[in-house]
Amino acid sequence: MHRTIPCQERSFTIQTQPLVAWLREAGPYIEQFRDKTFVVLLSDSDPTESHVSRLVEDLVLLNALGVHLVLIQSTRHAIDSYIAEQGLESAYHGHRRITDESLLNRIISLVSQHRLTFRGLFMRAKHRNRARSSLISGNFVSAKPLGVHEGINHKLTGSVRRIDAEGIHRQLQAGSIVYLDHLAHSPAGELYNLASEEVAAETAVALHADKLILMGETPHCIDAQGDRISELALALIGTTQAHQNDEMKRRLDAAERAVRGGVGRCHLLGAGIDGAILTELMTADGTGTLIASQPAAPVRQARVDDLPGLIHLLAPLEEKGALVQRSRDKLEAEINHFFIIEQDGRILGSAALYPLDHASAELAALAVDHATTEQSIGSKLLKHIEQQARASSITNLFVLTTQASDWFKERGFVMSSVEALPENRQALYNYQRNSLILQKEL
Structure with missing residues (x-):
């Protein structure tokens, strides 16, 4: 059997020419990225199911194209919302949140909710796209207490002690997508709350990743006039920080750590932009800010x-x-x-x-x-x-x-x-x- 559609009744619900043009432009990038490792920090600035679902679809597509993915989920916005709703005061030392036992228990619940939501959407995208990859989590990050700095006890706030790069590589070679969060145990079995930006940067360095992608509420860096900076050399991060908000400053610090640690390139993207990852990676202009030790296009x-x-x-x-x-x-x-x-x-x-x-x-x-x-x-x-x-x-x-x-x-x-x-x-x-x-x- 076959179905025919009279010419006068034919209607295209998608515009084919833009799709063809995009595929032609993306072709060289697809081949370039095959078997490369990307570490992606996922922001929770827009936790709606429709938004996260589209992001998961994009990640599954990248994996199907041969990109090895390690994902780190942030719950910073969810934590801030909880603290505001409860009328609590959030204690900080610098950029680091001080975590007590009560707050840690709530963070455990928030991280678990995000993980379950992401797994469900991943399973849906996997079957819709007939993908073969699995989503794997595990004790790939070990922590250490941040301790007392400048007289301030950080309690259950920790930092990265070690990344199990070998274990992560085994999962990537098996075709899995590795999913991490910002909670990690110390060798003594104590659970700590880590900065998700630090986890992402240290993971990228340990894996010798080809790219670190840091998603957040702010879509890109800006200059003194408020215009987008599409490309930023490592040496200019210091002078650029003065024009950024706190959220972007945290990502810039992570990007600097990663690039100095040998990661080829770092991309700062807006989590609220539909298709931000694909647009940034598969087009010449992108939507965010690219950071590299040398100009990306010399x-x-x-x-x-x-x-x-x-x-x-x-x-x-x-x-x-x-x-x-x-x-x-x-x-x-x-x-x-x-x-x-x-x-x-x-x-x-x-x-x-x-x-x-x-x-x-x-x-x-x-x-x-x-x-x-x-x-x-x-x-x-x-x-x-x-x-x-x-x-x-x-x-x-x-x-x-x-x-x-x-x-x-x-x-x-x-x-x-x-x-x-x-x-x-x-x-x-x-x-x-x-x-x-x-x-x-x-």
Whole structure:
């Protein structure tokens, strides 16, 4: 049997083109993340079933794509709500909550409720997606008392003593998702309340995780003007903290600990944004703040193995006439002239520098991936090209363009002419293409 739908009655409830475009953009990331280990701090800032259910669906999907996941559940908001409802005062020393026996008993109940809710939603997502993974918990974290600091007794508040990295790795290799919380026993059998951010950071360091993802109520870091910081170098965390709220400061401290401990990258995301993890990981722009020891997308010299990605980047612009067409053989022969920006295996931008004579050079093939809205990529490439030119004692930089003259004028270029080009470049000028010529003195 088969079912047919008359053309006039056909109705699409989903828009296929955005889905196809997203899958094409996500493809390189999916392959890049296979067999990688991600540690994820789960926030309870939005505990509604519909929100948590969608998050669980995203996590199950990542696991199905080959990502090893370790999850740490925070109940900070639930604890704060309980304390407020009871009219109690929450004692803190710095960022650490002081936990007495009565509060610990309530935290045990809250952690158990979150665990059972998450397990139920995981089971539903697992069967809906026909996934094979299991959700595993255990004594993977051992604690120690925080003790007395500056005369303050922290009572049943503890810190991480040890992470059983070997045990967690065994579960990950078996295809399981590991689920942890912020309660842990000491070797003496005493139960302590730990900071979930610390548990996440120490777990990521112990596992040599590829990424630490810290979800929270605040979606990203902001600068002094209140604008989103999409990428933050490790060295700038200190100066950025002054503009953040306390919740974000805790995550920044955890991110710094993790990155300094060898974790490749850390992402700070908003738990209230639907699909935040997938958008952050599978698109060039993301939604949160990425923290790394070095800029996530530095400019580097192109290599022959970059050719497939470079061709993919340049082809749409060549088809529109914005760039001169180059064959694969020509690109390979001139690869040493090219510089690229790469992130997670995807080339986001390119530029080439061609010396014309002892004092002049041409900037060519400046291109930015159409899927990214990151405005700094083109500027970053231009700055690098200018630095390379100055290092070679170039004093005049030319660019030929048909569609981007205003962009170059905004960055210090002025209109020029064919006659201003060195003779060897004049001879190659394509009068049929009629490119505008701009020049910048370095």
